[in-house]
Amino acid sequence: MGLQNILNIEPGSILWTIVTFLIVVWLFGKFAWKPIIKGLQDREASIRNDLETAKTEREKAGALLDDYKKAMANAKKESAEIIQQAQDHASKLRNEAEADAKDQAHRLLDKARQDIARESDAAKAELSRHVAELTARATSRLLGRVIDDKEHEKLIMDALKEDR
């Protein structure tokens, strides 16, 4: 075979090439290349999926975060209100209690004053009666005669009344 034969067409070689190549395409295409191509596609799909899932999850998480933020703000407002109410209530209670206490104190004081006045009046009456009696006794002893108690007392009381 010389160099001049280099462009010779040999149907045997052409056929051999086609047959072996097609067998190889069928065999290795199916058992060697397919798994690699399939693996690549699967990985691409799973990455695309993961990305999409991550996106939706992120959106969900964002919405959730907004919800939580809103709920948090609400709770803060509510708690502030509650505290305010409690403070108001407490101050009202305190004021009432103070007022009550003052009232009671006043009442007690008044009562005490009235008691004192009454007692002092009674004591004065008693004293004046006692003085009248003593006076009557002393006077009767001085006059030497016994004057009817009742009469004397009346006289003295009248005299005392006039003195006043």
Place this chain on the structure above:
Amino acid sequence: MKLVRLLIIFSLTALAGLAIAREATKPQAEKHLRDPHENAEHGKAAHGKEHGDDLGTTLIHILEHHLVDSDHFEFLGFDAHLPTIKLGSFEFAITKHRLWWLIALLLMGLVVWLASRQKTPVPTGLRNALESLVLFVRNDVVKPNLHDKTDAFMPYFMCLFTGILFSNLLGLLPWGSSATGNVNVTAGLAICTLGLMVGMGIKANGLGGFLHIFAPPGVPGWLMPLMIIIEIVSFLIRPFALTIRLFANMLAGHAVLAVLLGLIVSLLFAAPAIAVATGVFMLEIIVALIQSYIFIMLTAVFVGLTMHPSH
């Protein structure tokens, strides 16, 4: 220092190259003289060598040995006469290129099969490399031309790409030979492409739609016969161009390498010849890659054109 080291390495390489070249050219003639079963051409070459041991004859001999299909298979100094299979009146000779083509395909299959057995979710090493090839072929070659048919065609295109690539690269191994440097092998591959063009054209557009690309609309009646001839020729010339392009590229590279190394007849020639041959060798690696890419690219384009003839 670096320069000295480079010079030493270079001259040692040159010496080795010289020895190899001598070994490659000299015993050939002796062997052919010794072998009583030599055919006429080899006898002639040996005859010419006897007459005048001129460079031209030697070069032609080297080229013949490297580029032309033969029934000898050499590897690592082992030289086997390839058998011819006979089935009744049917004869099939296993030749060097037919065998190297099969070796390229099987090697490709083995490598890819081994890589495909990796089961980790994140691929490493060989599988990673092959996946980058798959991505390249799918996104840059097949998808722009075949659109939604891409996935179905991917195994075919990957086999075509890696098969041609392995065959191209095997020719760069010592004792190796590129089956794609044989016009019959590339013709076989181009016929597969032609089959795809016709088959997918008919499948996509029906027989009428497929035949319509040979009679484009809007052509005046009197021009139609000429147009049909032109369209048929342009249809058939595509696989023909594929055949010649790959074959000629591989053949030319090996021819240049063989001639450059065959030029080594003395130590004086060895250094520049090996320097240039090394450059050409590196160029050949690029050519091997580019040509396999071009082959699948054009296959995809041609099949896409028959499937979507509107543009």
